[in-house]
Structures are given as structure tokens and as C-alpha cells.
Amino acid sequence: MTGDAVTSLTPTPHVAPHDEIDFLAMLKSIWQQKLLIGIVAGCVLLFTGIYGITATPEYRVKTLLRPAALNDLDELNRTKVYTLPPTEALKRVGSALESYDTRLGYFRLNPALQSAFMKNGRTLEQAFEEFNFKALKLIQPDPKKTDLLKAYIGMEMRYPEGLDGKSVLNGLVQYAIEMERQQISKDLQVIIQNRIREVDSKLEAARVDYAAGKDGRIAELLEDDTLKRAKLSDELRALRLQLKLRRENRIAQLEEAIAIASSLGLKRPSTPSSMGQADLGATGNVMRTEVINQQIPLYFMGTDALQAERQALRKRTSDDFADARVAEIRKELMLLETNRSVQVLRGRQNEELFLKGIEPLRAERARLSAITTDMSKLELVSIDRLAVDPVRPEWPNKALLLLLGLVAGAVVGIALAVVRFVVVSRSHEQKRVELPQVKHIPADELKGRIVIS
Structure with missing residues (x-):
């Protein structure tokens, strides 16, 4: 081969690929892989849709309690042996609602509640643990706020489909209130008996003193x-x-x-x-x-x-x-x-x-004996809002699930496209650096010869 110059093919030294990414090329590659992204997003969306259809619906109900009126507790406070302000009564009911024993006692008395949570071979204790820690939630205001108008206690319950949630939650509240009524009645009986024994001891001392004087x-x-x-x-x-x-x-x-x-x-x-x-x-x-x-x-x-x-x-x-x-x-x-x-x-x-x-002692004893300890009609709290049947299930939220599935599928598809782009780009770069490089040599130096080095 003759001419002014001869092209000679000589191998060049190995050059390491660099880590720089061409974002424009990556975006172009992602767009070219839109079918892959669509397929992945569709699969994830289909999976979330199937889960939303087959998942057991869970509902949420809520009740709200506020302090009782002063006249509701007047009968108890007028005894002068037991004082219970409205805010203290609300705290006692809240403590009862949060009490492990109160919840366990109500759970054992409610067969429908047991059947709703005793699934998959669970024992009574395991079912109650799920009901206690997962289904119930006590809502309380900021303890730093002492305003009576802002005092409240809320109770939420999540429950599976098939259970009468509003009846269960309202029943739990009434059960806790009744337990507190019984406890107050017992406390009142003990206090009255102690006061009567104290008055009797004073009367007996007066009798002994009189007998000794006589x-x-x-x-x-x-x-x-x-x-x-x-x-x-x-x-x-x-x-x-x-x-x-x-x-x-x-x-x-x-x-x-x-x-x-x-x-x-x-x-x-x-x-x-x-x-x-x-x-x-x-x-x-x-x-x-x-x-x-x-x-x-x-x-x-x-x-x-x-x-x-x-x-x-x-x-x-x-x-x-x-x-x-x-x-x-x-x-x-x-x-x-x-x-x-x-x-x-x-x-x-x-x-x-x-x-x-001893006339004051006799009067005090007569007054203590006349105090009734039946607190079955005592209004400890005011139920500001009863639990009602929810309009829709709390979970699963199908629209939210589909939206999340679509977003998650798109993100996964784009991630796969980016990974594919990076892998392909690295592969092409590696092949490019390994191919021979063409070099131009002047004709007078080669004298009409083609030299391959």
C-alpha cells in the first residue's frame, strides 16, 4: 500500500474507566426502559391491590370522657368522710381504663371479644395480650394543663371485622366506671366503719369515766x-x-x-x-x-x-x-x-x-350510720362522646394502598432501570478501552511500508 501516509494499528496502554455518570444519558436510558418500569410498577400495584382485597378489614372507634358536674358528686362529698373532686374522679376512671386487671376482667366476661381475638390457635392469655397492647389506646391531655375545661380522657380501639366495636368499647368504659363505683363504695364503707369505731371508743371511754366517777x-x-x-x-x-x-x-x-x-x-x-x-x-x-x-x-x-x-x-x-x-x-x-x-x-x-x-358523739354516730354506701348511681364522669359505628375501615385503605403501590412500583422500576444503565455503561466502557487504537504515521517515515506494532 502506497500513499502519503500509512495507517498503523498499535495497541495503547490500558486506561482505567472513570466513575463519572452522564445524567442525560441516564435519563435517556430510563425513558427507553419505560416498559420495564411500567411492568414493575404494575406488578407492585397488582400485589398491593390483591392485599387490599384479601386483608381483613380493621375498624377504629373512639370515646371521649370529661369531668362530671359538681352536683353529680355532691351526694358523695356531702358525707364529709370522702372527698372526690371531678378531676380526681376523671383520673380514677382513666387509671381504671388503663389498668391491666380491669381490661383482663372485662375480656374474660366478653365471649364475643374473646372469639374475635382467639384465632390461629391462640390461648386466652395470648389473645388478651394482643387486645391489650395493640387494640386499645388511652389518650390523655398534656399533664401540664390543669384547666378543667380542657381535661378529658379518650379511649380508642382497633378491632377486626365482625366484632361490634362500639358496644365493646362503650361496655369497657361502663365496666371501668362500675369498678370504680364499687371501689369507692368499699372505701366509703371502710372509712365509715373506722369512724364509727372511733366514736364508739370515745363513747365507751365516756361510759368508763362515768362509771368510775359514780x-x-x-x-x-x-x-x-x-x-x-x-x-x-x-x-x-x-x-x-x-x-x-x-x-x-x-x-x-x-x-x-x-x-x-x-x-x-x-x-x-x-x-x-x-x-x-x-x-x-x-x-x-x-x-x-x-x-x-x-x-x-x-x-x-x-x-x-x-x-x-x-x-x-x-x-x-x-x-x-x-x-x-x-x-x-x-x-x-x-x-x-x-x-x-x-x-x-x-x-x-x-x-x-x-x-x-357525749351529745356530739351520739349525733356523729347517728350521722355516720345514716350515710348510704350504695354508689351504683354515682356519676363519676361525663361521657362527652360515645363510640359509634365507623363509616369505613381504618385498615386497609385501598386508595392509599394503590397509591403507595404505584409509587413504590415506579420507584423500584426506576431503580432497576438505573442499575441496568450503570451496568451496561460500565460494560461498554470496559470493552472500549480494551480495543486497538488507530495511529497515523507519515509516509516518508514508513517509506511505503505498513508497520504493525
């Missing part, structure tokens, strides 16, 4: 009577001894006077003046009147009178009549034989009437 009063009265009786007895004995000594002294005086009168020859009562006149002799009937200021000696009574008095004193068996004080003492002793105050104290039939300072 016994002390009786003991004091009897002691006073014993002391008086002893003093009067001592006085009577002393007085009788005094009268006896006085009688014996009188007898001794009479005996002495009798001896003097006998020696003087005085047989009948006489006077000193009459004795003097007797010595002078009588001169006729004379009437004498003597006025003296001295006591006439006893022997002037004469032996007859003195002996008669002595004989009478010796025959005396008792000197009690000789002093009026003896009769008074005997009267007082007779009065002391029966203490009427003690008799009245011991004969009291209803001693409760004599207890002092």
Missing part, C-alpha cells in the same frame, strides 16, 4: 356516812357515860343530903327560916314568903324526898332521856342507816342519760 361518788358518800356514824356513836357513848356519872354523882349527893337531913330531923322539905321559927314555937297560922338569892342546900328537901329520889335513880336503867342530845344522835344514826344518794345512784336504769359531753 363509783367514786358512792365511795365518798359511804365513807362520809361511816365517818359520821362513827363520830355519832362515839359521841353517844361519851354522852351516856357522862349521864351515868352524873346519875351516880347525884346519888352520892342524895345519900350525903339524906344523912344530913336525918341528923337534923328533917323529914319533909323545909327552909332555913322555917327551922328557926320552929325553935321559937308556933303562934298561929302564919304565911311566910322568903326571897333569897342563894341555893338552898339539898338536905332541906327532907329525908322522904331525898330517899325517894335516890331510890328512883337507883332503879333507872337508861339515862338517855335525861339529855335531848341523845335523841338527836339516835335520829342522825337512824338517818345514816340508808344513804338515799347512794341508793339513787345504784338504782339508775339508763345511765346513758347521765353521761356528759
Whole structure:
């Protein structure tokens, strides 16, 4: 081959492919692969459509509770032994709705609820766990907000098709409220019984104090009577001894006077003046009147009178009549034989009437006993919104599923197209760098020869 220049084919050194991607070429490739993208998107859309048709529908119901009115809790608060504000009552019902025991008790009492969740060989405990953790949700406001108008408690439940969800949720709320009513009734009974026992103990203490006071009063009265009786007895004995000594002294005086009168020859009562006149002799009937200021000696009574008095004193068996004080003492002793105050104290039939300072305790006990503990009609909360049958199932949302399937299918198809573009581009680049490279050589250097190096 001749000419001005000869083309020579010589291998070039190996050049590594670079990682740069031509986005325009990639977009063109994606557009060229639109059929693949459409097929992938259609498959994913078909799969989501089949799932939306065959999936078991799930529904959602919701109820809303708010604090009860003040007059609804007035009957309980007026007992003055149990105070329950509306917000506290709402919190108690909310705690009951969230309580594991309350939910388990309601689940066991509801056969329809058990049959709805006991599938695929589940046990009662497994079915309840799904119902408790997946189906129920308690909604509460921000605890920092204490406004009564914003206080509420919401309860949501997701349930499968075939179950009367609104009846189940409303029944759960009523069951929780009834459980709280029973708990309040029990608490009220315990508090009332404790208060009544406290009042009874105070009444018993008052009775014991009264009995001790009465016994002390009786003991004091009897002691006073014993002391008086002893003093009067001592006085009577002393007085009788005094009268006896006085009688014996009188007898001794009479005996002495009798001896003097006998020696003087005085047989009948006489006077000193009459004795003097007797010595002078009588001169006729004379009437004498003597006025003296001295006591006439006893022997002037004469032996007859003195002996008669002595004989009478010796025959005396008792000197009690000789002093009026003896009769008074005997009267007082007779009065002391029966203490009427003690008799009245011991004969009291209803001693409760004599207890002092227990009227408030009796009134409090009567009030506590009259408090009713039946809280079956107590309105703890106000049901602001009852659960009603939903219009459409919560899941699956067919329109949303189809839209998501379409978007997901398009994304997957585009991803496959991008991957295919990258793989093909890398393959072509590798082949291009491995082919021989054409080189132009001047004709005068090769001298009409074709050199292949």
C-alpha cells in the first residue's frame, strides 16, 4: 500500500474507566426502559391491590370522657368522710381504663371479644395480650394543663371485622366506671366503719369515766356516812357515860343530903327560916314568903324526898332521856342507816342519760350510720362522646394502598432501570478501552511500508 501516509494499528496502554455518570444519558436510558418500569410498577400495584382485597378489614372507634358536674358528686362529698373532686374522679376512671386487671376482667366476661381475638390457635392469655397492647389506646391531655375545661380522657380501639366495636368499647368504659363505683363504695364503707369505731371508743371511754366517777361518788358518800356514824356513836357513848356519872354523882349527893337531913330531923322539905321559927314555937297560922338569892342546900328537901329520889335513880336503867342530845344522835344514826344518794345512784336504769359531753358523739354516730354506701348511681364522669359505628375501615385503605403501590412500583422500576444503565455503561466502557487504537504515521517515515506494532 502506497500513499502519503500509512495507517498503523498499535495497541495503547490500558486506561482505567472513570466513575463519572452522564445524567442525560441516564435519563435517556430510563425513558427507553419505560416498559420495564411500567411492568414493575404494575406488578407492585397488582400485589398491593390483591392485599387490599384479601386483608381483613380493621375498624377504629373512639370515646371521649370529661369531668362530671359538681352536683353529680355532691351526694358523695356531702358525707364529709370522702372527698372526690371531678378531676380526681376523671383520673380514677382513666387509671381504671388503663389498668391491666380491669381490661383482663372485662375480656374474660366478653365471649364475643374473646372469639374475635382467639384465632390461629391462640390461648386466652395470648389473645388478651394482643387486645391489650395493640387494640386499645388511652389518650390523655398534656399533664401540664390543669384547666378543667380542657381535661378529658379518650379511649380508642382497633378491632377486626365482625366484632361490634362500639358496644365493646362503650361496655369497657361502663365496666371501668362500675369498678370504680364499687371501689369507692368499699372505701366509703371502710372509712365509715373506722369512724364509727372511733366514736364508739370515745363513747365507751365516756361510759368508763362515768362509771368510775359514780363509783367514786358512792365511795365518798359511804365513807362520809361511816365517818359520821362513827363520830355519832362515839359521841353517844361519851354522852351516856357522862349521864351515868352524873346519875351516880347525884346519888352520892342524895345519900350525903339524906344523912344530913336525918341528923337534923328533917323529914319533909323545909327552909332555913322555917327551922328557926320552929325553935321559937308556933303562934298561929302564919304565911311566910322568903326571897333569897342563894341555893338552898339539898338536905332541906327532907329525908322522904331525898330517899325517894335516890331510890328512883337507883332503879333507872337508861339515862338517855335525861339529855335531848341523845335523841338527836339516835335520829342522825337512824338517818345514816340508808344513804338515799347512794341508793339513787345504784338504782339508775339508763345511765346513758347521765353521761356528759357525749351529745356530739351520739349525733356523729347517728350521722355516720345514716350515710348510704350504695354508689351504683354515682356519676363519676361525663361521657362527652360515645363510640359509634365507623363509616369505613381504618385498615386497609385501598386508595392509599394503590397509591403507595404505584409509587413504590415506579420507584423500584426506576431503580432497576438505573442499575441496568450503570451496568451496561460500565460494560461498554470496559470493552472500549480494551480495543486497538488507530495511529497515523507519515509516509516518508514508513517509506511505503505498513508497520504493525
